[in-house]
Amino acid sequence: MTEEIIIAGFGGQGVLSMGKILAYSGIMQDQEVSWMPSYGPEMRGGTANVTVILSDSRVSSPILNEFDTAIILNQQSMDKFESTVKKGGILLYDSNGITRHPQRKDITIYRIEAAAKASETGNTKVFNMIVLGAYLKIKPIVKLENVIKGLKKSLPERYHNLIPQNEQAIQLGMDNVKLIQKV
Amino acid sequence: MKELRLMKGNEAIAEAFIRAGADGYFGYPITPQSEVLEYLMAQKPYETTGMVVLQAESEVAAINMVYGGAGCGKKVVTSSSSPGISLKAEGISYMAGAELPCLVVNVVRGGPGLGTIQPSQGDYFQSTKGGGHGDYKLIVLAPASVQEMADFAKLGFELAFKYRTPVMIQSDGVIGQMMEKVELFEQMPRWTNEEIKKISPWATVGKTPDRERNIITSLDLDPARQERHVYKLGAKYKEIEENEVRFEKIQCDDAEYIFVAYGSSARICQKSIEIARAKGIKVGLLRPITLFPFPKKVLNKLADQVKGMLTVEMSLGQMIEDVQLAVNGKVKVEHYGRVGGMIPSPDEIVAALEQKIIGG
Known part of the structure; x- marks a missing residue:
C-alpha cells in the first residue's frame, strides 16, 4: 500500500502540521513516510502545501506530480492541484472561499465544511483536525489510536491537555464529510 | 534500543552533530538550512555534552572559528547554503592546505548569486572541483535521505580525522526540508584533552618539552617545501580515491x-x-x-x-x-x-x- 497525498491551503490553516500528524501516525504503525513542504516565502495568509507519502515499502521520490488524494483548502490550491489528482483518485475540499468548485468528472469528490464547523465549535484552531477526520473517514489508512499517538509525538508536552479537543474535532470531521461525486 | 523520530534533514544532521561528540558548531543562518542552527540552539548541547553552539557574525567568521577549533584537534562543524559556502571558500582552502579535519555542510539552493531559496544541485563544481583556490580536494558526501543526513555527520567526522582533511556534506533544499523517519545512533562522548593528544598529535594544544612546537599554517614561502607539501596532499587524495568510493x-x-x-x-x-x-x-x-x-x-x-x-x-x-x-x-x-x-x-x-x- 502506498498513499500519496497533497494537502494545500493558506499558511496558518495548519496544512503542514496536519501533514506532520499524518506522517507520525504512519510511523506509529511501522510505515515508511515522507513529508515534503513547500518552503518558499510562505507566511500566514500566503499559500502553503505539503506532500505526504505513507507506504509499506521504501518511499522513492518525496516530490510527485500526481497524487492519490488532494486535500484542498483554498481557491489558489484548487486551481493548482485539481489537475494533479490521479484518474480515479480523491479530491477532498472545504468550500469556504471557493469560487470555482472542482470540475473533473474522472475523480471522486468529497466536501467538508471544516471552517464552518470549526467556528461552530468556537475554536477555529481545530480546523485542520476536522479536515483530517474527514480524510480518515474516506481513507482509514491510519488507525485513530495511532493518530492520537502521532499527536502526542508532534505536539509539545505542554499542549497534551488539548488532545481530547483534537480527537473531538477529528470525530466531527468524520461525521460531516459529504460525498459529492463518485467514480 | 533504536530510537525512531520524524525529523527534517536539517534537524537530523544537527542532532547527529551532538551525538557524534562534536565540540563546536559555528554558523550563520540562511534558508534553506537555518533549522540546523535553530535546532542546536533549542537543544542547548552546551548544557549537556559541553558542545559549543555559536551564531557567528558572518559566514567568514564562522569558518575561521572552525579553523581555530580544528587546529586544536577539536571536532568542529559549520553549515550554510550556497552563497554562504562561497563566503566560506577561502577558509575551506586554508584548512585543506593546513590539513585540518572539519565538517562543512552545504544545503544547496538555486544560484548563481543570491539566486533563490529553493533546492538546487548547482554547487557540484564548487564542492568537487575547488570552490576555493589551489590544488585541493574535499571528500564530498551526498545524502539522499534524512537517515543519511544523520549517518553522514558521523561518517564525515571519521573521514575528516582519518585523512586530516575538510569533509563536505552536499545536501540540498529537498533533503534539508523534508521529514522522514530516522533512526538515530547513540550518543558518543566528546574526546578528552588526553584523547585529542593521542588522536591528533599535530594539534596545537600546548607545547610539551618532549617535542617541537606544532604549527598550523597554510603558508610556506619556500617553494621547494611547498611543492613537497602539495605532492603530499596529492598522494592523500589518491589514497582517498583508492579507498573511499561509495x-x-x-x-x-x-x-x-x-x-x-x-x-x-x-x-x-x-x-x-x-x-x-x-x-x-x-x-x-x-x-x-x-x-x-x-x-x-x-x-x-x-x-x-x-x-x-x-x-x-x-x-x-x-x-x-x-x-x-x-x-x-x-x-x-x-x-x-x-x-x-x-x-x-x-x-x-x-x-x-x-x-x-x-x-x-
Missing part, C-alpha cells in the same frame, strides 16, 4: 539504460524507474554517495552493459563531465535537469530518457 546501485542488474543521480535527484529517479519499467524500459540507477571520490570504475564497467546513461542533476549539467570522463566515450551520456530552484518531476525524467537517450 555508491548505491539500484536495479542495475538487467538495466539497458541507467540514470546517474545523487541526493534528491536520485530519489526522484527511483520513481522514474517505476514509471519507466511499467512501460517496459529497463532502466536502473547509479547513485554516487561520494561525489569525490567519484565512482568512476563502476560507471566504466556499467558502460559495457548499457546502451546509454542519463545524468539527472538540478543544474545545467555539472556531474555529467565526471560521468563522461568515467565512461570515456564507450556509451552515450546526456544530461537532464532543472535549474533556478525548480525540481524535475519523475515523468519529465522518463520523457528525457526517451527523447535524449532511447530515441536520440
Whole structure:
C-alpha cells in the first residue's frame, strides 16, 4: 500500500502540521513516510502545501506530480492541484472561499465544511483536525489510536491537555464529510 | 534500543552533530538550512555534552572559528547554503592546505548569486572541483535521505580525522526540508584533552618539552617545501580515491539504460524507474554517495552493459563531465535537469530518457 497525498491551503490553516500528524501516525504503525513542504516565502495568509507519502515499502521520490488524494483548502490550491489528482483518485475540499468548485468528472469528490464547523465549535484552531477526520473517514489508512499517538509525538508536552479537543474535532470531521461525486 | 523520530534533514544532521561528540558548531543562518542552527540552539548541547553552539557574525567568521577549533584537534562543524559556502571558500582552502579535519555542510539552493531559496544541485563544481583556490580536494558526501543526513555527520567526522582533511556534506533544499523517519545512533562522548593528544598529535594544544612546537599554517614561502607539501596532499587524495568510493546501485542488474543521480535527484529517479519499467524500459540507477571520490570504475564497467546513461542533476549539467570522463566515450551520456530552484518531476525524467537517450 502506498498513499500519496497533497494537502494545500493558506499558511496558518495548519496544512503542514496536519501533514506532520499524518506522517507520525504512519510511523506509529511501522510505515515508511515522507513529508515534503513547500518552503518558499510562505507566511500566514500566503499559500502553503505539503506532500505526504505513507507506504509499506521504501518511499522513492518525496516530490510527485500526481497524487492519490488532494486535500484542498483554498481557491489558489484548487486551481493548482485539481489537475494533479490521479484518474480515479480523491479530491477532498472545504468550500469556504471557493469560487470555482472542482470540475473533473474522472475523480471522486468529497466536501467538508471544516471552517464552518470549526467556528461552530468556537475554536477555529481545530480546523485542520476536522479536515483530517474527514480524510480518515474516506481513507482509514491510519488507525485513530495511532493518530492520537502521532499527536502526542508532534505536539509539545505542554499542549497534551488539548488532545481530547483534537480527537473531538477529528470525530466531527468524520461525521460531516459529504460525498459529492463518485467514480 | 533504536530510537525512531520524524525529523527534517536539517534537524537530523544537527542532532547527529551532538551525538557524534562534536565540540563546536559555528554558523550563520540562511534558508534553506537555518533549522540546523535553530535546532542546536533549542537543544542547548552546551548544557549537556559541553558542545559549543555559536551564531557567528558572518559566514567568514564562522569558518575561521572552525579553523581555530580544528587546529586544536577539536571536532568542529559549520553549515550554510550556497552563497554562504562561497563566503566560506577561502577558509575551506586554508584548512585543506593546513590539513585540518572539519565538517562543512552545504544545503544547496538555486544560484548563481543570491539566486533563490529553493533546492538546487548547482554547487557540484564548487564542492568537487575547488570552490576555493589551489590544488585541493574535499571528500564530498551526498545524502539522499534524512537517515543519511544523520549517518553522514558521523561518517564525515571519521573521514575528516582519518585523512586530516575538510569533509563536505552536499545536501540540498529537498533533503534539508523534508521529514522522514530516522533512526538515530547513540550518543558518543566528546574526546578528552588526553584523547585529542593521542588522536591528533599535530594539534596545537600546548607545547610539551618532549617535542617541537606544532604549527598550523597554510603558508610556506619556500617553494621547494611547498611543492613537497602539495605532492603530499596529492598522494592523500589518491589514497582517498583508492579507498573511499561509495555508491548505491539500484536495479542495475538487467538495466539497458541507467540514470546517474545523487541526493534528491536520485530519489526522484527511483520513481522514474517505476514509471519507466511499467512501460517496459529497463532502466536502473547509479547513485554516487561520494561525489569525490567519484565512482568512476563502476560507471566504466556499467558502460559495457548499457546502451546509454542519463545524468539527472538540478543544474545545467555539472556531474555529467565526471560521468563522461568515467565512461570515456564507450556509451552515450546526456544530461537532464532543472535549474533556478525548480525540481524535475519523475515523468519529465522518463520523457528525457526517451527523447535524449532511447530515441536520440
